[in-house]
């Protein structure tokens with residue numbers, strides 16, 4: 001069982017980008033209140049890819065919304081880059097499961113949206129959108145509208161849009177949850193490539209064990225009622241090579257262990 005932040009990370013070289021200490025969240029409801037999170041503590045190092053895995057309703061999205069500054073917490077401390085989170089910030093990019101592109105804007109305009117808001121000049125915006133269009137392989141669709149794209153393509157635009165703002169952390173809430181298995185797999189591979197190239201710190205929410213093991217360096221496993229972290233798992237174990245599972249035995253062992261935690 002792990003209910004507190006590991007202490008040994010303080011001795012490691014990488015800087016801590018996200019630090020959550022004893023986070024609790026109580027929602028006010030019609031009939032009173034509902035405790036969604038209890039004493040959640042976790043950390044994410046700079047350039048790390050960390051997943052939060054847990055059953056439906058355990059509070060994964062609540063953690064992400066709090067990190068994004070979209071939801072207030074009841075108690076505890078939530079710091080990103082050393083600063084207490086007090087509201088939304090462009091330093092934290094979000095990618096949700098449902099496609100949140102502006103339908104009246106082209107792919108390029110969607111990617112440039114935040115940059116335009118910041119007052120960036122067109123030439124500079126264009127250079128950035130070109131770079132991210134290329135990164136997600138959508139150069140040919142720069143002038144298309146959201147309705148002309150497949151689900152996977154829309155998520156690629158959403159990722160490009162989030163990254164174009166140069167966030168310090170990328171918060172991803174089941175971004176591939178609505179995609180078919182094949183598209184999901186290719187998106188996972190693309191995301192890993194992007195993460196390696198861009199060196200972004202990523203917090204990834206999922207209830208899919210295979211996905212968490214494939215993508216993450218570390219996984220926080222949660223249980224529900226109230227939402228708590230039950231274990232922190234080191235997943236960075238060369239289970240995969242070039243996107244293919246190479247250590248089947250170890251993978252199955254870890255998967256079984258996580259299933260036992262989820263059914264605990």
Ligand SMILES: Nc1ncnc2c1ncn2[C@@H]1O[C@H](COP(=O)(O)OP(=O)(O)OP(=O)(O)O)[C@@H](O)[C@H]1O
Nearest residue numbers: 027028029034036055056057058059060061062063
């Ligand atoms: N605004 C709200 N008011 C009251 N209760 C809420 C609110 N938002 C979430 N909850 C409750 O808090 C709990 C955690 O919700 P949350 O969406 O964070 O879970 P989750 O793990 O992301 O679930 P899923 O995987 O299904 O998206 C759930 O029981 C949910 O019903």
